Every structure is written in C-alpha cells, then in structure tokens.
Amino acid sequence: MQHCIEEILENCRRYTLDGEVASYIPELSKANREEIGIYVATEDGDFFAGDWEKPFTIQSIAKTIFLMLAAKDNGIDFVKAHVGVEATGKSFNAIDYAEPLLLREHINPMVNIGAIAVCGMVKAVSNEERFQRLMTFSRRIMENDELQIDEEVYASEKKTGNKNRALAYLLKNSDMIYGSVEELLDVYFAMCSLKVNCRDLARMALVLAHHGKNVHTGEQVIPEEDAVFMNAVLTTSGMYDGSGEFATTVGIPAKSGVGGGIMADCPGRMGIGIYSPALDKKGNSVAGIRMLEVLSKSQKLSIF
Amino acid sequence: MQHCIEEILENCRRYTLDGEVASYIPELSKANREEIGIYVATEDGDFFAGDWEKPFTIQSIAKTIFLMLAAKDNGIDFVKAHVGVEATGKSFNAIDYAEPLLLREHINPMVNIGAIAVCGMVKAVSNEERFQRLMTFSRRIMENDELQIDEEVYASEKKTGNKNRALAYLLKNSDMIYGSVEELLDVYFAMCSLKVNCRDLARMALVLAHHGKNVHTGEQVIPEEDAVFMNAVLTTSGMYDGSGEFATTVGIPAKSGVGGGIMADCPGRMGIGIYSPALDKKGNSVAGIRMLEVLSKSQKLSIF
Amino acid sequence: MQHCIEEILENCRRYTLDGEVASYIPELSKANREEIGIYVATEDGDFFAGDWEKPFTIQSIAKTIFLMLAAKDNGIDFVKAHVGVEATGKSFNAIDYAEPLLLREHINPMVNIGAIAVCGMVKAVSNEERFQRLMTFSRRIMENDELQIDEEVYASEKKTGNKNRALAYLLKNSDMIYGSVEELLDVYFAMCSLKVNCRDLARMALVLAHHGKNVHTGEQVIPEEDAVFMNAVLTTSGMYDGSGEFATTVGIPAKSGVGGGIMADCPGRMGIGIYSPALDKKGNSVAGIRMLEVLSKSQKLSIF
Amino acid sequence: MQHCIEEILENCRRYTLDGEVASYIPELSKANREEIGIYVATEDGDFFAGDWEKPFTIQSIAKTIFLMLAAKDNGIDFVKAHVGVEATGKSFNAIDYAEPLLLREHINPMVNIGAIAVCGMVKAVSNEERFQRLMTFSRRIMENDELQIDEEVYASEKKTGNKNRALAYLLKNSDMIYGSVEELLDVYFAMCSLKVNCRDLARMALVLAHHGKNVHTGEQVIPEEDAVFMNAVLTTSGMYDGSGEFATTVGIPAKSGVGGGIMADCPGRMGIGIYSPALDKKGNSVAGIRMLEVLSKSQKLSIF
Helix, strand or coil: CCCCCHHHHHCCCCCCCHHHECCCCHHHHHCCCCCCCEEEEEEEEEEEECCCCCEEEHHHHHHHHHHHHHHHHHHHHHHHHHHHCCCCCCCCCCCCCCCCCCHHHHHHCHHHHHHHHHCCCCCCCCCCHHHHHHHHHHHHHHCCCCCCCCHHEEEEEEEEHHHHHHHHHHHHCCCCCCHHHHHHHHHHHHHHCCCEEEHHHHHHHHHHHHCCCCCCCCCCCCHHHHHHHHHHHHHCCCHHHHHHHHHHCCCCCCEEEEEEEEEEECCCCEEEEECCEEECCCCCCCCHHHHHHHHHHHHHHCCC | CCCHHHHHHHHHHHHHHHCECCCCCCHHHHHCCCEEEEEEEECEEEEECCCCCHHHHHHHHHHHHHHHHHHHHHHHHHHHCCCCCCCCCCCCCCCCCCCCCCCCHHHHCCCHHHHHHHCCCCCCHHHHHHHHHHHHHHHHHHHCCEEEEHHHHHHHHHHHHHHHHCCCCCCHHCCCCCCCCCHHHHHHHHHHHHEEEEHHHHHHHHHHHCEECCCCCCEEECCCHHHHHHHHHHCCCCCCCCHHHHHHHCCCCEEEEECEEEEEEECCCCEEEECCCCCCCCCCCCHHHHHHCCCCCCHHCCCC | HHHHHHHHHHHHHHHHHEEEECCHHHHHCCCCCCEEEEEECCCCCEEEECCCCCCCHHHHHHHHHHHHHEEEEEEECHHHHCCCCCCCCCCCCCCCCCCCCHHHHCCCCCCHHHHHHHHHHCCCHHHHHHHHHHHHHHHHHHCCCCCEEECCCCCHHHHCHHHHHHHHHHHHHCCCCCCCCHHHHHHHHHHHHHHEEEHHHHHHHHHHHHHCCCCCCCCCCCHHHHHHHHHHHHHHHHHHHHHHHHHHCCCEEEEECCCCEEEEEEEECEEEECCCCCEEECCEEHHHHHHHHHHHHHHHHHHH | HHHHHHHHHHHHHHHCCHHHHHHCCCHHHHCCCCCCCCEEEEEEEEEEECCCCCCEECCHHHHHHHHHCCCCHHHHHHHHHCCCCCCCCCCCCCCCCCCCCCCCCCCCCHHHHHHHHHHCCCCCCCCCHHHHHHHHHHHHCCEEEEECCCHHHHHHHHHEEEEEHHHHHHHCCCCCCCCHHHHHHHHHHHHHHHEECHHHHHHHHHHHHHCCECCCCCCCCCHHHHHHHHHHHHHHCCCHHHHHHHHHHHCCEEEEECCEEEEEEEEEEEEEEEEEEEEEECCCCCHHHHHHHHHHHHHHCCCC
C-alpha cells in the first residue's frame, strides 16, 4: 500500500500543472502550485507520500464540520427542515437565488449560502462560544490538539468576503440567521481558515469511514446515522458542481476546498487526505482528483 | 382643469380598494389605504384635489433624485458606463443577478441594486456630505425648503433592510461601491424616507417636463440633456416591471414608490404628483395609475 | 432636409465597419456589410440617400405587422390578455422561459416567442389564408403592391429554424397555438423573409407616425389607438435588449431586424426607413442607429 | 425475507393516499392510486408482495435503458462528451436552459432533454432499427421476451408531448440530434410506453447490482464499468430533483418513472422493482420511496 501510494503520487504529479491556484483571496494565491501530498489512514496503519505535512487552509471542507456539529446538536431532521440536500447545479458561491424567498430546497449545506446557515445552527449562546465549540470538535475529530486558525488567511477572507456577506444578509432577510450577521461571518471565515494537513483530513475521513467511530480510541465521535447522512451528502454534492462527474470516475464520498485539500472516505475501509493547490475551474484540486481516481481503481474503492 | 382633476379623483377613488398598502417595512403598513390625492403643476397655474397635502415617504421615487444628481455630477456617459438603462424584466428588489459578475447591462438605475450604485456616484468626500447634497438638491428641485426625513420610516428601513444590504455587498464585491457599505446604505435608506406630498412631486415633475428648467424662477436646475435622459429612463423602466403596460395605457414618463406616490411628467406641458398608498402586486399605486390613465386620455397626454 | 440626410449618411458610413452581418441563417450572411441607405417620408415629401432602393428581408420588423393585424383583428385587450408588453431583458431568441408555465408577462410580442404567438392570432380559417392576409396588409401599409417573399431566405429560415420550432412547441404545450405548429411557423418564416427596401419601411412608419392614417390617401389603415399602442410597445421593446439605450440616445419608436433594417417613426412628423446590414451584438444595425441618433439630435425628434 | 417484504408492503400501503397519480398524460391518470407492489430479485431467489404482476408503463426508467445501450454502443467517454452527469437542480421536464448554447454540463441523461439526446446515440441506420434494438436490449436485460409497448399510452405521449418536442428541437438546434426529430421522438415516446411489472424492473436492477452480469445465465449483459457508471449516475440523479434526499434516507442507486415504478439496485446484493402510482410533487412514487426506506434500514442496504 505504501508503495502504491508513492507511485500514484509520482504518476499524478504532472497534473499539478493543469490547474491554477485560487486567487479570489489574495492570501490563497501565495500557495505553491507544485505541492502535492496524500495520506491514507486505515484501522491497521497509515500510509503517506509527498507534501502530506504541509499545512494549508481547510476552506470548504469546513462545511462538513459545520454540518456534522449542527446535526449532532439539533438532529438531522432539524437541519434538513432548514436546508435541503439536493445538488443545485450551481457553483459554490452562486448568488442567483430564486425569489420570492430563499427556498429550503435551493440551499445545499455544501455551497456557501447553506454552509453559513448551517454554521449558525451550531448551538451556542454567543458566536465566540460557537467558534470555540467548532474548534474543539475539529481538534477531536482530527485527533490534533494543535489545530490553529491561519490568521493571515482569516484576515484576507474577512476583508474580501463581500459576496459571502451578501449571501448572509439574504439569509438574514429570510430569518435564517439569528443575531449578528457579521459575528457569524467571523466564525465562518475563521473556520474556513483552519490550518490542516493531509493527516488531519485523513483522520476526519477515517471517522466518517467507520460511521462516526474513532477506531483508534473506540469513541463514537458522531452518531452512526449522522455519518451515513454525511457520506450521502458528500457523494451527491461534496465536490461542488463536479460531484456527478467525481461519482462516476472515483465513486467515494469526498469534500474539496479551494485551499487544495480533499477529504475522502471509503466506508468501512479508509480515510484519505489530499493536498494539491492547483485547482480546476470548479474549484477542485486537479492532481488530487487524479490521485483519487487511480487509487479508487487500483484498490476497487468505488461504492458503486 | 381643476374641475376635471376633481372629477377624475372621485371616479377613481374606488380603486383604492383594489390594492394593498406596502407591508415589507412595518412603518409603511400604517398608511391609510383610502387616502388619495393629486396635484397638477403647469407653467400657468396649479390644480389639485383630495389628500394632496398628506405627507408620505418618497421611497423609490428617490431613485430619480439619485440619478439626476449623479448625472449632473459625473455626466450621463459616466453613469451609463457603470449602470445600464435596459429594463430587466425583474421586480424592484430582485436578487437573482447573473454571475460571474454583476453585468452593467443587468443593473438598471430604477431597481434597487442600480439605485444604490448610483447613489454612491453622487460626489462627496463623506457619506454625510453625500446626504446633505441630496437633501439640498431635493429641496431645490421640489421648491420646498421644509423637506425632512421621516425618522420612524428611516429607522424601520435601516432595521429591516437586509435584502438591500445583500445587494450592496454584491456591488461592493464587484467594486461598484467605494468606502463603507453601511454608511452608503444609511444615505440610501434616509433618502427613501424623505417625507413629501403631491405638490413636491408635481414640482419636481414640472422641472423634468420643462427639460430641467424651473419655469417659476427661470433657473436651469439640471441640464436639458439630463432631463431628456431621465424621461427616457422613466418611460422604459420607471414603473418597475409594469413599465411596458403603463407606457401603453398612460404613455408618459413616471416613477412610482411603494409609499404610494407617483411622479409623472408630460414633456412641455405639466408635472403631476399622485398619492394613494394601496398598491398592486408590482408595487405601483392602483388608483394612482387609474387617475393617470383617465387624465392622459382626457387631456391627450400620451407621448406616443 | 435632403442635404441633411445625405450628409448624415456619409458621416455615418464608417460605422458599417463596426458591425457584423447576421450569420445565423446562411442566406443572410451573403449581405454586403458596406451597404447603407435611408429614406425619410413626410406628409410634404420624401427624402432619401444611399442604398435606399436595395432590397433586404424584413426579419423582426415583421413582428410589428403581426401585432398590428392581430390587434386590428382582435382588439388590443385580447392580444394583451395573451402576451404581455413588458421588456423582458432577454435577447430576441431567448429560450430560458420560466416554468411551470409560460407566463403571459414573460412573453413580449417583440421577441420571437411572443411574435409567433401573435402571428397565430391573425384571424384566418387556414394558415394559407393567414399568410395571404398578412401579405395584403403589408402591401397596403407599405403602399407597395409588388412586395414578395425572398424564397431563398424563406427556405433557409425554414431549414435552420429549430430554435423557433422549439419556442413554438412550448407555446403549443401551453395552449397558445391552435392548429398545426409547422404550418404557423411557415407563415412566420415567410413573413420574416418579406423583401422590402427603405421606402417600404418609411411608408409603414409614416402610417404609425400619423396614428394609423395614410396621409397620402386619407385612409385610416389601423385604428388610432392601435398606432399609439404600437408606438409605446416599440419604444419600450422594439430594439431588442438595446431598447432602453436607444430610448436615451435616439428617443423615437423603432423596430429593427437582423436583415439590417430599422423602421422608426416620429409621431406627427415623419416615417423613417433604414438599411445597413452590419449589426451589433444585440442584432441592431450599427450605422443605422448612428444615423438615427444624429438625425434625432439635429431635427429634435426625441419624444422625451 | 419474504415475510419482511410482505410486512413492509402492508405497513407502507397507507402512503399511497399521500400522492397523486400522474395527470400530464391523459392515459396515465387512469391508474389506480391504491395499487402497490414490490419484487426483490437476488442470486439465491426472489421475493415479492402485492401487485407485483400488474403492468404499468416504464416512463423515465427507460432513461436507464437509453444510457446503458448508448454507453455500450459508443463507450462512456463518448456519451459523457455530449451529456454531463451533474445533477442540475431542475425538474425532469425543465425548459429553462442557458443560452447561448445548450451546455453539455447542463444536460443530464436522467432528465428529459438529456435522455432524448442519449436515445439518439443508440447506434442504428434508422429510427425503426433504433427502436428494435432498444426493445431487444430491454427484453434481454429484463429476461422477458413478452415485453410490449402500451399503444394507448404511446399514442397519448405522442399527442401531448409538445414540451418534449420543444426540448428535441433545442437539441437539434445545437446539432445534438441527427436526422428526423419527429422520428427520434417516436422512439423516445414508444420506449417510455414500455409495459413492465415489478419483476421486470427487479431483474434489470439485479443485472446492475451484479455489475452487468446476469447471475442466472452468467451472461455479461453490459460491461462492468458501465454498470458502475450507471449506479453512480442513478445515485446522484436518478430520483429527479429528489435524488439528494433519497440518497440520505435510502442510499441505493435507483430510478423512478411517473408511471409509478422504481428500479433500485443494491450493488452485490439485490435488484428491486417497485410499483405504486401515487406520486409526490417531484414525480416519485410516495409509497415506493417509503418501502425502499424501510427495506434499506431493516436490511442495511445503504451504500454509505
């Protein structure tokens, strides 16, 4: 397996040249597009190759954290009563939402507007507490007490996040955010700026792969049904508007972020963390998808 | 003429029952739907009937003020380089704007998103100065030094204006607003809360009817070409997404507001101010449109 | 006036280089983009310059013929009960119509889908009779008994008109077309292939300018109120999604066609026919609009 | 298992009252909304309950037949080069397709417009041969040589299918259909009118569940990779715009039709055929989804 991982990484390294580093936040454009890393966590041991230790910001993969904690806090039914789970066919930062109201069915938790709403469902008496709970949960599910926010990226997100601000005020206008919009956005921007590496993502994925259970400690981190729910949502909408294509070529639940990360989990088998910041036009890591495709085919990982 | 005006008002009074008072801002819902007034200003004298002295908030008719002052400050070409003049087929507070960018062609100065952008084009070193200049201009074009903001409506707009906030952050995201979004929105909300009556609107309309000239004082308030430009814009998009229908049944440049007001001008002939707060589904005064239709037909006012 | 017309044409000739001849029908792409002609018809005499005698196909200007005859046959209210008169903000051959039904308010008679519906409202027991009545009406309003269909263009339209076919079947699906879709499309395609020159358009425009009356013969070709209605519709939506801009720069009712023609009328004053087949991206004649802009400014033709 | 199936059917019978029989085709509205049947096919034996023998028309489930045969004929890559596999967030008969062209990414093979395009990719020198090949393939994959078209439903589809006609002409306009549109639609309408019962669907599903292999005969009906591809597509978009919700509550690849059928397959385990014609607003069988949800939970069938 270790050899297999290394070979896949080397064979896919050239695809880093086919994408572009995200530029919509100035800080993200500083990433090195040639970096590439992979980490595979299994119950029996871990395998890794390349730049798996390099830190990067989690970006949209934080949407899975919002959804897991909001579902744990409120139950899946409550969450689904407010945001739907249909793929929308829209890009992650779409603004063309239908009037006269923001329909529940149009707000997917894996696109920005839905993720902001779900972030606000994490139980807390203040947004400061909400942030602390999200950090504690992140450290626990990734088994890494050292996790920190990247302050430069956070400042950059906060400064340039006017489209997210627009989306949040639309939610506010539809009574889908309680309390301060700006404070909730601070939590959202901060969590998207969480600094992680491939191992962090692989460990979170391993928990999902084992239906909520940390196989190292035996702890049930999230309820089994929540993990099944997460895997379904990730499969239908985890890779932005490239989710359908990804299902046909890779066939495992996964979530990508514009920082270049992908978290992917094979139910019952393994958790995978990927890093390669050169993105395709949909915002997914080009080399990352290629590595997962080859790995899926060679190890017969597809759930289909 | 005076008799004609009175008769029209009485005949159209019953249409006040066909509409609903605006409710999207709590303060507006306090209006008395049975009120109805009209004021006709001509070079040779004024005519009026009904509740023409009752004050109401100007609301979207302020969009004409933003556009006149922004055009005067920057020239029509500058304004048109940033906001288009095509009817969009969208309701006044639409949010479904096309990505990947806010296209100039989709932003009409007579719908909210365009009006906020145009408001920001009024020259000033601060938003406080911007507001003062707009107030001074309003008092001058309406020949009324007593004009004031309705503080209750302003507070209500500011508190509940989250959709306008969303639109403004979209503009900010496209670099179409400079400086503070919240401060600019304060100017926008305040000007929409300007308290006017039918005479105020009729006098502003008379200036447009005489191509920018105040026929009482001889002063050229806005350039002639700006007045022609305004009349064209009002004709194609002054009555929200009811502008086409209004052109076929009434046929004069006009702008409505959800406070129940309509300002209408007949080039070369007269300025008209209307008040009747019962609105149709597009946000236009039901009885107001009926009065204008009958007046247009009886006086042959249509420009077509 | 004759001298003025000639000078305007020469000064605007260079704009023929700024556009492209229509290519969506193979036959249209054979036009000579350097051709340019103008014809001004007034009660007191006619003026003309350039290629005013060159024949071209009427294309979308036929939409005015459909609307005039359908309104004459059924009354304006009947027509407006089925198709709206709001500018849609869409291009002439848009297909993205809202579900669950084709809303009357979204179907403007000056865009393809609305024009096909209106064509079907022309009273006839067969589509053959419908076509003959439209031809007779065209010859009468243009005072030209020689008018013929361009058979090559007609064949080309029929062969490649699959988008119009799609629009027609949408109408059929909403019960807005009775009888054979293909037969009605034949009428539509044939009438769009009507061969006219600048004088033909100018004479039709002169009838509209005199509110339905042929000033040469004294005949009331269409009712006065229909002519006023037409002028309103042309002003708000006659120049495709460039109508708002045209209103601000030229300010007269007009209809363009992708064959390079523009019919424009100045109420009470004159009818204008334009030909110059180099089009802008919206499908309007570039040099044609420029000639009208200069003419409007020099002769103070704007209705605003 | 047999007992389990019977119990599930009885417990879910009441949900037949929560839906409505399809009415958009007159013939479909004749269905008895109280009928309900289920058939489970496994390698080791079959189980069934209720009205599993009742025939009904396959409707949209035919889309899987088009896609399987087109992929077999041309390869998956060819098919995906013309139609995408992203969920569109649109209802099955949506018409609001984006201009200026029909983007591959907007055309999913599980919605009407994509299915018509894919139907046309089935190799044949004539549409008559195309139809015969589709029938032969259907009989083979369902192991039923008796399969026939329901002539009444076919006639009804053909007569009222103007929206599908519109979609087909849009495809034609984008060069995505070769040859006669009407003939291809005949094939499409006929195949949607294929008369099947629960066993037929279960057997087709069993082939997909065993990755293309008929476990009774040992024959590889479609290539293994095609079956994996089909399961991915069905998971992300097989249940119209209810696919995301279905993935979270049931979690198995499935395709529904407005005739009341659902074909569902559990990779490696079983094929399921469902019939219950009372539909929810998205066009899916209400009681059918409920039966699958209970079955999935009790037998732990979810792939997530």
